[in-house]
Amino acid sequence: MxxxxxxxxxxxxxxxxxxxxxxxxxxxxxxxxxxxxxxxxxxxxxxxxxxxxxxxxxxxxxxxxxxxxxxxxxxxxxxxxxxxxxxxxxxxxxxxxxxxxxxxxxxxxxxxxxxxxxxxxxxxxxxxxxxxxxxxxxxxxxxxxxxxxxxxxxxxxxxxxLVMEFQTRPDQFQQALLDHLALTLGAVMVSLLLAVPLVLVMIRRVRWQRPVFALVSFLQTIPSLALFGLLIAPLSYLSANLPLLQQLGIRGIGWAPAMIALVAYSLLPMVRNLFVALTEVPADLLEAAEGMGMNRRQVFLRVQLPLALPVVIEGVRMTTIQATGLTAVAALVGAGGFGTFIFQGLGQAAMDLVLLGALPTVALALAADTLFTALARLSARLNGATAQPSLIYE
Amino acid sequence: MIELTNVSRRFGEVTAVDRISLTVETGETCVLVGSSGCGKSTTLRMINRLLPHSAGDIRVDGQDIREVDLQQLRLNMGYAIQGTGLFPHWTVARNIALVPQLQGWERARVEARVTELLDMLGLSPAEYADKYPAQLSGGQAQRVGVARALAADPNILLMDEPFGALDAITRENLQNEMLRIQRRLRKTTVFVTHDIDEALRLADRIAVMDQGRILQHDTPDAILRQPASAFVESLVGSQDRGLKLAALQSVAEVMQRHPQPRQAVPEKVSVGAQDSLRQALSVMLWQQLSELPVVDDQGLELGVLTRERLWRETA
Known part of the structure; x- marks a missing residue:
């Protein structure tokens, strides 16, 4: 058999x-x-x-x-x-x-x-x-x-x-790792914080749905290299004219344009998943909760959010993986991260230096994938085991 | 007591509920019955303000519901819906404990109440308290739904087709359960259904609705005997109205009582005192008998039911 x-x-x-x-x-x-x-x-x-x-x-x-x-x-x-x-x-x-x-x-x-x-x-x-x-x-x-x-x-x-390339720059490697993590996780966090109020408004006011989706989808279509480059000029101008921004370290190159571009790209997967997650919670459950005497906040925090959580985490997972890859490109505007090695290596025709940047980027993405998949499963299990399997594993 | 006076509800151009007036006395079960889209669910949902009414007055125990704090109003009304509305991420115990917790009961009191309710609805607390809704059968889940509605001992119960999604046998069991609980607790209940048999069975009074209006509001007996319009007549059915009427009365109400209960003859075909006249009639037809001894739970013969008597009572 x-x-x-x-x-x-x-x-x-x-x-x-x-x-x-x-x-x-x-x-x-x-x-x-x-x-x-x-x-x-x-x-x-x-x-x-x-x-x-x-x-x-x-x-x-x-x-x-x-x-x-x-x-x-x-x-x-x-x-x-x-x-x-x-x-x-x-x-x-x-x-x-x-x-x-x-x-x-x-x-x-x-x-x-x-x-x-x-x-x-x-x-x-x-x-x-x-x-x-x-x-x-x-x-x-x-x-x-x-x-x-x-x-x-x-x-x-x-x-x-590959090992020799690493051994000539262990400090640089460590710095690149920290920069890469900070940019990626920062962008994911900021986009999550932006996506939550956006989605809440979209759920309450239907006419906001189309324009918001149109905007975040449009942002996604701009080529990443172009967006990083396009941000240099306006940020330089603002930084030159506003001392406060200068003190914050916001300049035309460096982490500021990188962060803005990364957040812009992260908004689409974040908003879309959050929206789907929250609207997929059955309406009769929410109405039952309300009819039972919960106020709006209680309905959201105790019923809607917990039931949506596996799909929300799935969105964070996708966004993190995407941002990990894009952060490598952000090295072009001087934001640091593993992209630095990739572009240096390309410039020096040293393929092993390129690998020194590319392999850890892939490893980070895989690690994020594993971590968030495990979290999504855990949260699904906390939601009552067999309660909503369809939401997580299609 | 729930009083609706000239209440309307409009959705844009459509009038879902049209100037209805309805009084549900304290301790009474009022069943709203009608086909889908007749406005019965809308009426129910206006009572706990899930839908605000467009015009008219709704009073609960004399108070205009618009003047009561929304959450307080709802916390004092048990609410059960079709498909249970149980929260899938909470255990049975936590689902039932919801309203008591929202009311700020102490933990020990909540736990005791959950156990009491599970017992009352025939679900062993040890076995079911920690299960999730997905692990329950349809009937068990609906029992939990009813328990949750009763949890904080509200004065009023609102039930929106709670047994609509169940199979016939489970539904009948739950209806019996409901009657038993209602005999004990006497909650002021508004119950919505499209099933006229369920309405006849559970109601003290039935309100038949069609196109947003109440066509007739009366006792099951009166609805059957004097339907107010052709619509009500077609709803109760003209052919088997006699059987439906017979189903409303128990044998005990009609039998000729013996001066003294006596020992029943075990092998003889008999009928229970709490059985309906419909069941007695069926036994008579099947067994070709013109009279039946009536026995109670202890096997004592309380009286006899004769065919003539049954004929007269269901006429």
Whole structure:
């Protein structure tokens, strides 16, 4: 009765194919010179190559064979592979750099990235197939992260150019992280604070709905680069003429235009979700609450808001993810954040510096996604378990 | 007591309720019955000011409702609606406790009251107090809805088709429950329904409404015997009016009472004292009998019901 799992089969086959055919890593004698590519067999030699191929083969066989417990075999193989990758790469760096290139550095190549990406997808599918609990998911993630963390800690990846880029600017990295978080969370908070009164007015006065939606949708259509740039001139003018603004640190460049633009973009998802969340609470419930003797404030705080909360959190989640990405662009107007590395890297044609900015941005977005999804589930559970499942998971 | 005098409600050009006057005496159950759109729900919702009335006077215990504090007015009126209106994010206990809490009762008193009400409506407190509405069946949820309306012991009960969404058997159980509670508590009740049988069953007085007007306001007996218009006649049905009338009276009211209760003969077909004449008639038809012994709960024979007597009473 167990059919072959096509998803794992296809992913595993592609992974094996790309691993064998694409370059696994590159070696640069120094930061500027273009690197030499190494195929998987050259990079890992027979031992490492055999290990990867073997574990991938296990997943393929398990995907085809209709055996009970096969997903556990797949899960174990995939997690082992993900844990082994930094150490395999460490071996490659040691072999190729060594004494030969004292200033040399290694980088991940297409084969490595493909393998990483496809393994992650296989992990997700495997966890889904065994109906993994939150704890199992967490354990799998922690195991992989621990292995990578350990590799970094013992400087097994010291020769990796990404790591070298980081090590030349740890303070800058920390500052970028703080700036990025402050801009993103600030924009989300401000847009939430603006969206609440807007939506409350829209619910009470129907004729406000169209103009408000039109305005926030229009803001969304302005290209982000243009909006950041367009704000420079008026803000410079205001700052030059109003000493108070100057004292607050509001100038044509820096955090001020970035924050304004980020808030403008965050308004649409925030307003739309808040509006839907609050208007989807059944009207007869609100009327029952009123008829029972609650005043308007009590109806809102005790009935409408709690029932709307899962969808509200969903809106905050979407807005945060969007703002995390946009904040990277805000570096163009001097607002700081991980975008700084991206644009520096682009300017210096140093792709690993670009990665140093891009990877943490992606990580932040994923972290926000996980956090708010968990919060939405929690609030849905507090709303009486099975009460409103349709509101959260379509 | 609730008094409506020349009350109207207009929605723009449409007049939903047109100069109606209606008095509900203290302790009386008044059922507003009519087809959908006749203005019965609108009338009910004007009494607790969910809808303000456009013209006329509404007085509760002599006081104009527009002069009473809105929240106070509503807190003194139990309110139950179709589809229960229970808050899905609150447990059964918290739903019932709502109005007492809004009135600032002490915690212990609220808890005792919730337990008392769950018991009264036949839901075991230990089992149901901490459940969420989604975990209840339709009938159980509606019982909780009724309990919530009764929670703060209001003088007035407003019920807007509370049993409308239930299946026939559950609805009949809840109607019986309602009659039992009403015999005990005697709340001044306004009950809205489109089901004439439910109205005949529960009402002290029925107000038949059509197109925003009250066509007839009278006891169930009078509505059946002397329908004021063709509409009322068609509502109560011309064919089975006799059966509906028979359903209104209990056997105990009509039987010939024995001087002394005596031991009933166990195997003999009989009818209960609290059964309706309609049930007695059905038994007579089915068993081809011209008289039935009437027994009480303890198995004592109180009297007999003869066919002639039944004929005379339902004429």
């Amino acid at each position: 167990l059919a072959p799992n096509r998803v794992i089969l296809v992913l595993g086959a592609i992974a094996l194919l790309l691993f064998c055919s694409l370059d696994f890593g590159t070696i640069q004698p120094n930061r500027i010179v273009e690197g030499t590519p190494y195929g998987a067999l050259d990079a890992l030699e027979w031992g490492g190559f055999a290990l990867v191929t073997l574990l991938l083969a296990v997943t393929l066989v398990a995907a085809v064979l209709a055996l009970p417990g096969r997903y556990w075999a797949i899960l174990v193989s995939v997690v082992l592979l993900l844990m082994a990758l930094p150490w395999l790469f460490s071996g490659f760096l040691e072999d190729q750099l060594g004494e030969r290139y004292p200033y040399g550095r290694g980088g991940f190549a297409a084969g490595f990235w493909s393998l990483l990406f496809l393994l992650a997808l296989m992990l997700v599918e495997g966890l889904r197939q065994v109906g993994a609990s939150a704890w199992l998911r967490l354990t799998a993630g922690v195991l992989v992260l621990l292995s990578w963390w350990r590799a970094l800690e013992v400087e097994a990846l010291a020769g990796l150019s």
